[in-house]
Amino acid sequence: MSEKTTNMKVVEGSYAVAHAVMCCRPDVISAYPITPQTHIVENLSQMVADGDLDSEFLTVDSEFSALSVLIGASACGARSYSSTTSQGLALMYEVLYNVSGMRIPIVMNVANRAIGAPLNIWNDQQDAIGARDVGWIQIYAEDVQEAVDATLQAYKIAEDAQVRTPVMVCMDGFVLTHVYEPVHLLDKELAREFLPDYKPANILDPAHPMTFGAFADPSTFTEFRYQQFEAQQKALVKIEDVAREFEETFGRYYGGLLDGYFLDDAETVIVTLGSVVGTIKDAIDDMRSAGKKVGLLKLRSYRPFPVQALRKALKNANCIAVIEKDVSIGCEAGLVTDLKSAFYNSNIRTPIIGFVAGLGGRDITIKDIKKIVARAEASRKGIESEFEFLNLRTEIL
């Protein structure tokens, strides 16, 4: 940790992220308020109001318009920022595809939250996982510090000429947006050095008239999609490179595409995303003291999905438990399905058990983690149930 380059403060997660956004110097910010994202955009509004941030902040009529505003701004050369969650992300759905298809490098913090019905304002990751195919890169943060650092890294990844793909920086709603914890706020000058001004090659300019957003018929449409697909493959390298560059400048590194905790010699490995990682690490500490070889693989990049890196990191495990806060109603859940598909054509035949947990803000405890590990370990002798909802309250069903 490089103390000389940063100052550590106890602040709310939303403030820390807003501060990081300020250090990224967006020209235009547009957002629509929705719990638990509100504190991020309120902080940004105050920074603009106080003159600490030289950005145009547009208050708009919906999340749909918020992201649409950024398309126009970006087409004029703006570095653009938004933040949303849950229903707001769902309302943006059509625009999400449009932004990625037009190769506009917008960065957006998603304060992960459940999607209704039933209405629920608390944390899970259904919103972002449900938007996995929209062509955005998705980076998941374990804690506030990672959310801060990933936000700055995200612009560098998104704006790379080979990538030119928007990025969602996902942070668990309330758990990370509303928590107060010590954070190294970014140093403005170092951030500027790390992330130079945005200079896109093509903009809307009467001196050089160009057409943006033409329509493509069957003879060219596939190639547009293929180029997006290729860009995400290039992002696999870029995400790792940027994480290393970040380490050189700021002295912090927690994996590019993924990170491990007691992973190397682990027999049982838990694979997950987001803030539940903290609880899992505590549970692993307990289990390791008891002599159990349990480890963790924390996935940072869900899209692009790092197939090769996952195969390599998990090759020694003899059972895998996936814990995730989303469900694909009708077929398991996002991460466990993707992980299985990553292994299918490899020679890895490790049992993979999927657990849906923490939906709509329900706590996941150390005890739960131990239960999951026990269940996964039992699968070595034969899989009884390969997918389950953790702690179902059968008495109210």
Place this chain on the structure above:
Amino acid sequence: MEKSLLAPGHRACAGCAMPTTIRLVLDAAGPNTIVVSPTGCLEVTTTPFPESAWCVPWIHSLFENASAVASGVEVMLKRRGKDTNLIVIGGDGSTFDIGMGSNSGMFERGHKILYVCYDNEAYMNTGVQRSGSTPFCVNTTTTPSGRQSQGNPRPKKDMPAIALAHRVPYVATASIAFPVDLRRKVKKALQTDGPSYIQVNAPCITGWTFNAGTMVELARLAVDSGLWPLTEYVDGELVGVKKVRRPKPVQEYLKLQGRYKHLFKGAQGPDLLGKIQAIADANIAKYKLVD
């Protein structure tokens, strides 16, 4: 005449008033202009990749967000100190209906944007379905006339009034049959410090079904019958009305169009024609179209 900023070779139907509208608007605006368009006939007929008919910078994103996209363009033009005309050109589907939220937001925030609606009174790009702009009794594919239907049962939505309710400082209606008036209004709108809205009557040969070559005549009859009054509002005040010397009966306008054909056959026809005449008469009285 100077070269048009909408190049020939676009794929609109012969007899479509949309490209005519664009050319008149761009003639008035000149090359220092950025255009934002929603999805619709305009986008489909002018920008099949890798071709484009646009000789000014042009951007399309989605059906319902052109005003929001334009808002983002506008704040960046201001931020960079650029004095560039910014015009949204969209059809009535995106303007009156699906883009209403985005339009309302743009008007309310006061962006310096001219919004031009080429109003052909139905969803023409998808095959002539009813829109909020479709007039009373019009036969569309979703309000067909039939044994128990006389076409669209509702009157046309008053979009200029909605713009005025947002205190849009310049609001006007125009017609391709009156190009001098249309160009003047565009120039005036572009001088406005804030949003402006111009709604142009734009006959659609496919959706209205009329004889090729009568597009301008039809547009003129819409004005001369009182069904399309040419009005101009500045800061909420009606400052200009195009007078009609001797109003034509609405039948002269309606009978040339297939979309009203059923009114000239059934038993209910005369009664319904009377109701449409009453709409025109109300306009004539409201706007004092006749001296």
